[in-house]
């Protein structure tokens with residue numbers, strides 16, 4: 741084997757390694773929401789969801805979203821309502837703007853009453 745082929749093979753291997761590292765990182769960031777993204781999501785819930793559900797989630801055009809109101813409603817039910825909206829009501833689908841993982845996290849925070857702390 742001549743040395744230029746070895747060099748080229750090394751270079752291709754290095755490029756592939758970098759590619760795998762980068763793509764793996766983007767998978768990881770989808771699974772684990774960063775603290776910055778969590779702060780943004782809380783802001784979205786208070787401002788955007790709050791425009792209908794009330795800034796403190798005590799209800800308005802949409803129903804209250806406090807833990808006592810969501811008792812007995814499964815996370816998956818809330819997650820689907822947020823992702824796909826409710827046809828025939830003012831509740832819009834958020835799938836174009838939020839990932840499933842983000843909506844799952846929001847649903848968990850709503851159930852736990854961790855967004856609208858006084």
Ligand code: HEC
Nearest residue numbers: 785788789792801802803818821822826829830831832834
């Ligand atoms: C334009 C007004 C509007 C906006 C904005 C809105 N909602 Fe709603 N939402 C509603 C209405 C109205 C309902 C009740 C639908 C029905 O009658 O079943 C509802 C229902 C829900 C429910 C189901 C509650 C239950 O007790 O079953 C959840 C959860 C919910 N919204 C979460 C959200 C979240 C999270 C956001 C922001 C990402 C959001 N909503 C933004 C109007 C809105």
